[in-house]
Amino acid sequence: MRRRRFLSVAWLICLAVVLVAPSVYADGVILPDDPGRGWLSIVYHDVTVTIRDGVVTTRVDQLFRNETGSDIEGRYVFPLPPGAVVTSFTMWVDGVAHEARVLDADEARVIYEAFVRRAIDPALLEYVGRDALAARIFPIPSDGERRIEIAYTELLTAENGVYRYRYPLDTERFSARPLERVSMAVDVEASEPLAAVYSPTHRMTVERTSPFAAAGSYQEHDVLPSGDFLLYYGVAVSDLGTSLLTYRVPGEDGYFLLIATPPPLTSGDAPLPKDLVFVLDRSGSMSGAKIAQAKEALGFILENLNPDDRFAVVAFSDYVEAQATALQPVTSDAVAHAIAWSARLEATGGTDIDAALSTAFPLFEETGRPRFVVFLTDGEATAGETDPVAIAANALASNTVDARVFVFGVGYDVNAVLLDQLASENRGTTNYVLPGEDLELALSAFYRKIASPVLADLSLAIAGVDTFDLHPRVLPDLFLGAQLLVLGRYRTAGEARVTIAGATRGTPTAFTSLQIFPEVALDASFLPRLWAGRKIAHLLNQIRLYGESDELIDEVIALSRTHGIITPFTSFLIEEDGLAAEEMADAVRAATAPASGASAVSGASSLQKLAQAETVPLDASGERVRTVGDRTYYLRDGVWIDSTYANEPTVDVVAFSAAHFDLTEILPWIGPHLALGDRLIVAVGDTFLRIGDTGVEALTPDLMDRLTR
Numbered sequence: 001m002r003r004r005r006f007l008s009v010a011w012l013i014c015l016a017v018v019l020v021a022p023s024v025y026a027d028g029v030i031l032p033d034d035p036g037r038g039w040l041s042i043v044y045h046d047v048t049v050t051i052r053d054g055v056v057t058t059r060v061d062q063l064f065r066n067e068t069g070s071d072i073e074g075r076y077v078f079p080l081p082p083g084a085v086v087t088s089f090t091m092w093v094d095g096v097a098h099e100a101r102v103l104d105a106d107e108a109r110v111i112y113e114a115f116v117r118r119a120i121d122p123a124l125l126e127y128v129g130r131d132a133l134a135a136r137i138f139p140i141p142s143d144g145e146r147r148i149e150i151a152y153t154e155l156l157t158a159e160n161g162v163y164r165y166r167y168p169l170d171t172e173r174f175s176a177r178p179l180e181r182v183s184m185a186v187d188v189e190a191s192e193p194l195a196a197v198y199s200p201t202h203r204m205t206v207e208r209t210s211p212f213a214a215a216g217s218y219q220e221h222d223v224l225p226s227g228d229f230l231l232y233y234g235v236a237v238s239d240l241g242t243s244l245l246t247y248r249v250p251g252e253d254g255y256f257l258l259i260a261t262p263p264p265l266t267s268g269d270a271p272l273p274k275d276l277v278f279v280l281d282r283s284g285s286m287s288g289a290k291i292a293q294a295k296e297a298l299g300f301i302l303e304n305l306n307p308d309d310r311f312a313v314v315a316f317s318d319y320v321e322a323q324a325t326a327l328q329p330v331t332s333d334a335v336a337h338a339i340a341w342s343a344r345l346e347a348t349g350g351t352d353i354d355a356a357l358s359t360a361f362p363l364f365e366e367t368g369r370p371r372f373v374v375f376l377t378d379g380e381a382t383a384g385e386t387d388p389v390a391i392a393a394n395a396l397a398s399n400t401v402d403a404r405v406f407v408f409g410v411g412y413d414v415n416a417v418l419l420d421q422l423a424s425e426n427r428g429t430t431n432y433v434l435p436g437e438d439l440e441l442a443l444s445a446f447y448r449k450i451a452s453p454v455l456a457d458l459s460l461a462i463a464g465v466d467t468f469d470l471h472p473r474v475l476p477d478l479f480l481g482a483q484l485l486v487l488g489r490y491r492t493a494g495e496a497r498v499t500i501a502g503a504t505r506g507t508p509t510a511f512t513s514l515q516i517f518p519e520v521a522l523d524a525s526f527l528p529r530l531w532a533g534r535k536i537a538h539l540l541n542q543i544r545l546y547g548e549s550d551e552l553i554d555e556v557i558a559l560s561r562t563h564g565i566i567t568p569f570t571s572f573l574i575e576e577d578g579l580a581a582e583e584m585a586d587a588v589r590a591a592t593a594p595a596s597g598a599s600a601v602s603g604a605s606s607l608q609k610l611a612q613a614e615t616v617p618l619d620a621s622g623e624r625v626r627t628v629g630d631r632t633y634y635l636r637d638g639v640w641i642d643s644t645y646a647n648e649p650t651v652d653v654v655a656f657s658a659a660h661f662d663l664t665e666i667l668p669w670i671g672p673h674l675a676l677g678d679r680l681i682v683a684v685g686d687t688f689l690r691i692g693d694t695g696v697e698a699l700t701p702d703l704m705d706r707l708t709r
Contacts, residue, residue: 027167028078028148029174030064030137031111035119038068040140042175045225047167049186051233054156054163057087064146067176071139076100077111078133081154081166086133090149093138100135108132113661120656123173126675128664160516162196162234162243164523169225178224186216188233195234195241196259196483200526200615202229208481211263230526239263240455240500240511246490246518247527247630253489255527256467256517260484260500262454271452271480272505273308274370275327276301277360277403280342281377281410283317287347290410290439294376297443299339301374304451305330312363313338316356317349318383327363350383354391357422361398368506370453370477371403375422376443378410388418388595396425402457404428404477406450408443409601411435416604417595421545427474429612432605452480455502455509460486464496465517471534472611478502485614487531493519525629530613532563537611544604562643564625564632565610628672631683639679642688650681650688651703652695659699660691666699666708 027047030040043063050057066072080086080102089100103111108131112124133150140146156163169182184204188197193211204218216231234243241261248254278298282291298313305311309330313323323341328334357375364371385391395405405426407419410433423430433442458475470488478484484500496517501510539556543549559565624635632643653659655678664671673682680691684707696703 027169027171028060028062028076028133028150029171030072030074030076030146031115031124032072032074034072035115035121037070037072039174039176040064040072040146041067041177042171042179043145044181044183045169045171045179046181046183047169047185047229049165049167049184049231051156051163051165051186051188053189053191054158055153056156056165057151057153058167060148060150062148064140064148066140066142066144069142071141072137073139074137075111076135076137076148077108077127078150079108079127079130080132080152082130084131084152084154086150086152088149088151089133089135091135091137091146093146098135098138100133103132103134105129105131108134109664116661117656120678121173122655122678123675125664126170126672128671129668158234159523160244160246160518162232162245165231165233166228168228170227171225175224178222181219181221182223182225183219184217184229186231187213188216189213190233190235192235193241193263195236195261196243197231197233197261198243198259198483198614199229199231200257200524200530201227203615204231234259236261236263242498242500242511242513242515244498244515244517245524245527246521247524248490248493248518248521249630250520253491254493254517254521255524255531256488256490257524257527257530258460258484258486258488258498258515260478260486260511262478262480262482271306272370272454272456273306273310274372274453275310275364275367275403276305276372276374277312277314277327277363278302279314279316279356279360279373279375280345281317281351281356281379282315282345282347282349283351283379283382284348285351285379285413286410290378291345291347293439294443295342295345297440297447298342300440300444301447302335302338304447305335306451310369311338312360313342314356314360314363315342315345316352316359317347318352319349320352320355320359322359322363327365351377351379351381352384353377353381353418354385354394355383357391357395358398361395361401361403364401364403366401368503370456371401372450373403373405373426373428374408374443374447375405376408376410377414377419379413380415381418388415388421391418392421392425395422399426402427406446407431408433408439408446409604410439412598412601414601415595416600417544420541420604420608424541424545427476429476430604430608432601432608434601434605449482450477450479454478454480455500455504458484458500458502461499461501462496463499465494466491467496467517469531469535471531471538473538483614487527487534489531490517493517528630529563529565529627529632530615532559533565533610533613535559536565537607540607541611544607562632564627564634564643626676628676631673633676633680639681639692640676641681642683644683645681645688648688650690652690652692654693654695654697655679655691657697659696662699663689663707666704 027045043065046061048059091098109128112127116122116124190212194214197206197214202218204216206214206216208214243259245257246254280294307330310327312327315321323338360373405422405428407423407430409419420430431446433439455478467488467490470486496515498515499510499512536556536559539552543552626633633640682689
């Protein structure tokens with residue numbers, strides 16, 4: 001069933017205001033008077049965002065450099081968010097401060113359309129319909145620079161308790177070369193305790209400086225940013241802060257993202273005590289740097305255990321050694337003894353994974369404490385039981401206390417399918433450390449994440465609306481400083497009672513909040529793609545671990561094509577349409593066949609990242625797949641084609657004709673889609689428009705009625 005085909009254009013015009021139009025907020029660009037001389041380079045682009053109870057001040061600092069070899073003059077334009085108030089603008093030239101003025105949407109449209117016609121480039125069409133800050137740029141000499149600083153304020157409004165901030169970093173078409181630096185620094189404070197602080201678009205590092213404040217940062221170098229920066233934050237109304245983001249167009253099932261955030265520990269609190277068994281592969285293949293780094297990482301973990309924790313260490317090759325026959329309390333003597341014991345280990349012999357795990361699990365006791373196995377290996381089973389299916393079954397049977405198994409696979413010689421199955425079936429995760437990567441650093445970073453459990457044995461209940469297809473299927477434990485993200489679909493709308501239950505110190509605990517699942521929600525257009533990434537990862541894991549089926553393969557292909565998610569397993573989807581479905585299924589089978597080796601580890605690692613992704617996965621195909629809002633476009637023979645298009649008749653419109661520009665007036669939402677290029681097929685309700693060399697040059701009344709009714 002094709003998405004959105006049934007929508008009336010009247011509804012799409014309404015959708016424009018909420019869904020697509022916000023993506024036109026943009027970083028500033030200098031439009032040269034003579035586009036033939038080339039574009040300036042944006043050297044750096046730094047943005048500082050200060051949020052105080054929904055009042056946002058955004059400060060922008062950009063440096064432009066003229067590397068065209070000719071003098072360049074033009075106009076600086078900065079499209080503004082709705083309701084934004086410019087508080088300062090600074091551009092210094094030879095000691096003189098230049099002024100700028102705010103243009104209303106109609107004045108800005110004249111500038112954009114004039115430049116599009118002159119440059120024969122539709123990129124600026126995404127900016128139509130917005131006020132703008134504009135300043136005249138007098139000649140910039142070759143190799144000259146202009147630094148521009150802007151500050152503006154805006155007011156965010158909470159929807160269902162969640163605030164949303166957007167700042168685009170779409171400089172891809174407006175810089176002659178990659179930026180040396182792009183950065184976002186965000187400082188959030190609220191009068192109530194903060195719940196989620198989350199960016200679905202960029203890998204932002206977030207530090208919670210207090211229950212009421214958080215600082216986030218994102219920085220990249222030598223990059224051409226091509227997507228908006230989005231930030232969501234909410235305030236906590238209970239001990240477990242719960243935020244809900246939704247996306248739903250009329251007539252379709254909706255998408256949701258539930259974010260649960262544990263409160264920070266106060267001075268009188270202590271993290272939950274846990275039991276941990278470290279299982280270390282000391283077979284011959286671990287010799288050299290690997291065993292040395294593993295010992296250092298073990299020392300770091302032991303020295304950073306919490307006072308009420310207990311631990312044990314197991315080492316294995318073709319036989320198993322345990323540092324102690326029972327879990328030990330964390331004392332300085334016990335930790336020192338374990339570190340000294342591990343220091344004497346030598347890498348030699350084969351690999352008996354089955355015996356190692358069979359020794360580790362009985363060390364745990366039936367208590368209310370979280371129980372973790374950290375299992376590190378660099379090879380396949382070569383001693384004892386070597387059948388991966390039997391090893392996984394034996395581990396599951398031995399794990400009578402429901403310990404979580406966190407696996408570290410080191411190098412390319414591991415059986416990735418076995419390691420993923422051990423982690424998946426025992427409610428843990430797999431981490432792959434590739435050759436050349438620092439094992440000690442990876443293990444230390446991992447331990448910091450699980451050092452302080454807050455809530456174990458989680459379950460989620462949503463009463464009042466019909467939800468389905470939730471991911472992850474089995475909820476992980478919740479740790480201090482982390483956020484639980486659950487993605488899913490919903491059929492019915494309304495108010496729901498959302499309960500997250502678990503155990504704290506062995507005592508059942510539940511947190512309940514009331515959340516609204518709306519009939520129509522159009523802001524979080526990234527959600528369908530983020531959900532699809534989790535769904536694809538789940539399906540591919542099922543194929544890898546338990547065998548393929550036509551139904552699973554068909555679903556992977558459909559989701560990948562619809563949402564434009566390219567993985568090492570589905571990169572064939574960017575090929576031309578001549579590839580038949582059966583051939584694509586064969587490609588999935590071939591890609592998922594290896595159990596060990598570089599391709600197996602790479603694929604397993606990619607799936608793990610996709611399954612845990614907190615940001616919308618980036619297109620691995622580069623310039624052949626693009627997303628605008630919740631739509632995906634594929635480049636075929638120079639034409640950007642909506643993924644829902646299936647060779648239906650089209651209404652053809654000549655690019656850069658009067659009809660082309662009139663579309664942005666009668667369909668305000670369409671600008672960012674037309675900005676993809678001058679060869680495009682885009683869905684407007686039940687009609688597909690083809691932008692190209694031939695077609696109508698003026699919109700007739702009948703056609704306008706068809707597109708807007």
